[in-house]
Amino acid sequence: MTFHPVPYRPARLPDDEALARAASLRQRMEARRSVRMFSADPVPERAVLDAIAVASTAPSGAHQQPWTFVLVTDPDVRRRLREAAEEEERISYGGRLGEAWLDALRPLGTDAVKPHLTDAPYLIVVFQQRFALDEDGGVRKHYYVDESVGIAVGMLLTALQVAGLAALTHTPSPMRFLGELLGRPRNEKAFAVIPVGYPADDCVVPDLRRKSLDEVLVRI
Amino acid sequence: MTFHPVPYRPARLPDDEALARAASLRQRMEARRSVRMFSADPVPERAVLDAIAVASTAPSGAHQQPWTFVLVTDPDVRRRLREAAEEEERISYGGRLGEAWLDALRPLGTDAVKPHLTDAPYLIVVFQQRFALDEDGGVRKHYYVDESVGIAVGMLLTALQVAGLAALTHTPSPMRFLGELLGRPRNEKAFAVIPVGYPADDCVVPDLRRKSLDEVLVRI
Numbered sequence: 001m002t003f004h005p006v007p008y009r010p011a012r013l014p015d016d017e018a019l020a021r022a023a024s025l026r027q028r029m030e031a032r033r034s035v036r037m038f039s040a041d042p043v044p045e046r047a048v049l050d051a052i053a054v055a056s057t058a059p060s061g062a063h064q065q066p067w068t069f070v071l072v073t074d075p076d077v078r079r080r081l082r083e084a085a086e087e088e089e090r091i092s093y094g095g096r097l098g099e100a101w102l103d104a105l106r107p108l109g110t111d112a113v114k115p116h117l118t119d120a121p122y123l124i125v126v127f128q129q130r131f132a133l134d135e136d137g138g139v140r141k142h143y144y145v146d147e148s149v150g151i152a153v154g155m156l157l158t159a160l161q162v163a164g165l166a167a168l169t170h171t172p173s174p175m176r177f178l179g180e181l182l183g184r185p186r187n188e189k190a191f192a193v194i195p196v197g198y199p200a201d202d203c204v205v206p207d208l209r210r211k212s213l214d215e216v217l218v219r220i
Numbered sequence: 221m222t223f224h225p226v227p228y229r230p231a232r233l234p235d236d237e238a239l240a241r242a243a244s245l246r247q248r249m250e251a252r253r254s255v256r257m258f259s260a261d262p263v264p265e266r267a268v269l270d271a272i273a274v275a276s277t278a279p280s281g282a283h284q285q286p287w288t289f290v291l292v293t294d295p296d297v298r299r300r301l302r303e304a305a306e307e308e309e310r311i312s313y314g315g316r317l318g319e320a321w322l323d324a325l326r327p328l329g330t331d332a333v334k335p336h337l338t339d340a341p342y343l344i345v346v347f348q349q350r351f352a353l354d355e356d357g358g359v360r361k362h363y364y365v366d367e368s369v370g371i372a373v374g375m376l377l378t379a380l381q382v383a384g385l386a387a388l389t390h391t392p393s394p395m396r397f398l399g400e401l402l403g404r405p406r407n408e409k410a411f412a413v414i415p416v417g418y419p420a421d422d423c424v425v426p427d428l429r430r431k432s433l434d435e436v437l438v439r440i
């Protein structure tokens with residue numbers, strides 16, 4: 001394949017419109033929290049699908065788009081997934097994480113019980129394609145896979161928040177069981193498990209502080 | 221530190237509003253392209269700052285927020301940064317990447333010349349804090365740094381696109397020179413260089429195809 005250039009001439013927004021859109025998204029995103037207590041209430045499915053489509057617009061190394069989004073609603077699969085995750089987490093919280101890590105997690109109030117895996121109406125399991133598997137069994141290298149899939153997940157979480165849906169970015173480690181349970185091919189590796197829904201009526205979150213813009217920005 | 225729970229009761233959007241917002245963001249994001257030919261025209265700075273603030277709302281391992289955004293406008297620093305990047309890229313394109321990688325890049329039409337590093341009005345260099353450096357020189361482990369910073373960059377790119385600004389996710393590898401040139405501490409490692417601005421009037425992009433939702437989605 002060679003380079004086929006096409007013009008790219010997106011309409012410019014007037015400055016005041018650009019500023020208003022950026023400010024409004026910032027306000028919306030600053031209200032986002034990772035949620036671990038979900039309502040079972042249904043959410044509009046098309047909004048979840050659109051959010052996955054947004055994720056799939058992410059840039060990627062060599063435009064390889066090395067991601068698969070597994071949307072799990074089957075209650076039986078969800079139950080088995082939760083059991084396997086909680087089994088790993090019991091080992092993790094039981095000592096595998098080590099003292100420093102457990103200390104770092106204490107303010108979050110997390111433990112090995114993971115109701116969000118069965119309670120939220122949707123579960124998106126994001127897989128990264130570590131390499132390409134051709135139909136004839138051939139293998140091709142993928143570039144910047146972690147970066148690309150991370151960026152796609154950032155777009156996914158933004159879209160969910162914009163649509164008023166709550167989510168959690170969860171990594172029930174080690175995550176090997178996810179590929180096995182969901183029948184993913186050997187080139188795919190789980191990146192995160194993302195329950196999606198509305199917060200439960202009695203939802204609580206840890207009282208955390210975000211860094212201010214000044215704390216994360218350096219100007220040169 | 222211990223767990224201090226606070227209620228989280230975000231207002232629910234009506235279904236039609238949730239659907240409209242998700243659909244509108246999807247449409248906007250599907251129009252995004254990685255841009256390598258920038259106009260020197262100024263863009264509203266507050267929109268860029270708001271986009272960085274959006275990035276900094278990302279979830280992160282143990283809520284460590286392991287990111288620094290260096291916003292570079294100084295022309296002299298930009299020039300040196302471009303020279304250093306192009307020096308690395310000449311070695312890369314001259315053979316360091318290898319045949320398979322160069323083949324994978326051919327459809328993008330990229331080469332070692334990187335005008336966007338000096339032409340775009342803003343350059344955001346994103347650093348990941350591989351570990352925490354305390355004031356007394358102590359070191360603390362950070363968790364899921366690649367994932368967290370990738371997600372933050374996905375939020376950044378979404379916010380820029382929503383504000384009508386074009387960007388490129390660029391990795392002029394190896395990226396060591398970036399920390400040296402920008403005087404970053406030893407716990408920080410460059411993740412990507414992101415020029416931001418409007419596309420040049422004669423901007424072209426490769427004629428690439430995105431995977432459809434069907435190609436990236438699996439339902440269970």
Ligand SMILES: N[C@@H](Cc1ccc(O)c(I)c1)C(=O)O
Binds near residue numbers: 143391
């Ligand atoms: N860093 C080089 C090469 C390059 C370019 C694009 C891309 O998707 C990948 I993977 C690599 C450059 O920036 O030209």
Ligand SMILES: N[C@@H](Cc1ccc(O)c(I)c1)C(=O)O
Binds near residue numbers: 281
């Ligand atoms: N995977 C465990 C532990 C955990 C939790 C939160 C977090 O930010 C980090 I880093 C780890 C769990 O999900 O409980």
